[in-house]
Amino acid sequence: GQQVMQIPQYQHVQEGEDFTTYCNSSTTLSNIQWYKQRPGGHPVFLIQLVKSGEVKKQKRLTFQFGEAKKNSSLHITATQTTDVGTYFCAGNNQGGKLIFGQGTELSVKP
Amino acid sequence: DAGVIQSPRHEVTEMGQEVTLRCKPISGHNSLFWYRQTMMRGLELLIYFNNNVPIDDSGMPEDRFSAKMPNASFSTLKIQPSEPRDSAVYFCASRTTGGKYEQYFGPGTRLTVT
Numbered sequence: 001g002q003q004v005m006q007i008p009q010y011q012h013v014q015e016g017e018d019f020t021t022y023c024n025s026s027t028t029l030s031n032i033q034w035y036k037q038r039p040g041g042h043p044v045f046l047i048q049l050v051k052s053g054e055v056k057k058q059k060r061l062t063f064q065f066g067e068a069k070k071n072s073s074l075h076i077t078a079t080q081t082t083d084v085g086t087y088f089c090a091g092n093n094q095g096g097k098l099i100f101g102q103g104t105e106l107s108v109k110p
Numbered sequence: 111d112a113g114v115i116q117s118p119r120h121e122v123t124e125m126g127q128e129v130t131l132r133c134k135p136i137s138g139h140n141s142l143f144w145y146r147q148t149m150m151r152g153l154e155l156l157i158y159f160n161n162n163v164p165i166d167d168s169g170m171p172e173d174r175f176s177a178k179m180p181n182a183s184f185s186t187l188k189i190q191p192s193e194p195r196d197s198a199v200y201f202c203a204s205r206t207t208g209g210k211y212e213q214y215f216g217p218g219t220r221l222t223v224t
Contacts, residue, residue: 033211042201042216042218043153044215045212048212088153092211097158097166098143098155098211098213099155100152
């Protein structure tokens with residue numbers, strides 16, 4: 001079945017350093033979504049990418065969707081302690097079913 | 111809007127007991143999803159409904175799990191009988207269709223089966 005792989009599983013950074021998480025799908029996606037889950041919280045939608053090669057920015061966060069629509073990345077510039085949490089990518093297949101990656105847990109040391 | 115509402119927020123039960131988790135989606139959302147989250151397996155989709163009809167239940171682990179959506183504003187996930195390995199956080203999420211696919215998650219129910 002369709003799989004969405006996400007790396008790394010954990011990332012520890014010093015505040016101010018950059019952070020990137022990568023997502024790869026075994027099949028072509030209709031779109032990809034990113035969610036953030038704070039410790040003890042629930043996943044919260046961040047953004048959706050639909051077009052091949054699309055790049056979107058939200059303040060210090062930059063999201064990319066690969067040309068083949070099978071991979072994506074999230075880059076955070078100059079991390080802050082408020083960025084702590086687990087970041088999930090989720091691929092949407094043609095049937096509208098979201099397949100979540102395993103998530104990347106980000107910890108930020110002040 | 112109140113968001114997706116789940117109850118109870120925490121449930122502790124003994125092995126063999128029946129557990130019922132409840133979810134009220136956001137008004138106007140016509141798709142509803144049940145997820146299970148554990149450290150070992152991550153976030154797993156159990157079942158989802160469109161317009162109250164179950165579309166894909168391939169993620170339901172076994173016959174002990176069942177889900178219903180009797181109307182557009184209410185869904186239940188039942189485990190009978192419960193087992194310790196069912197301990198997890200269960201999330202309900204809802205969304206609209208028609209081009210917008212982002213899902214809105216409820217706060218989750220933390221289930222502990224002893």
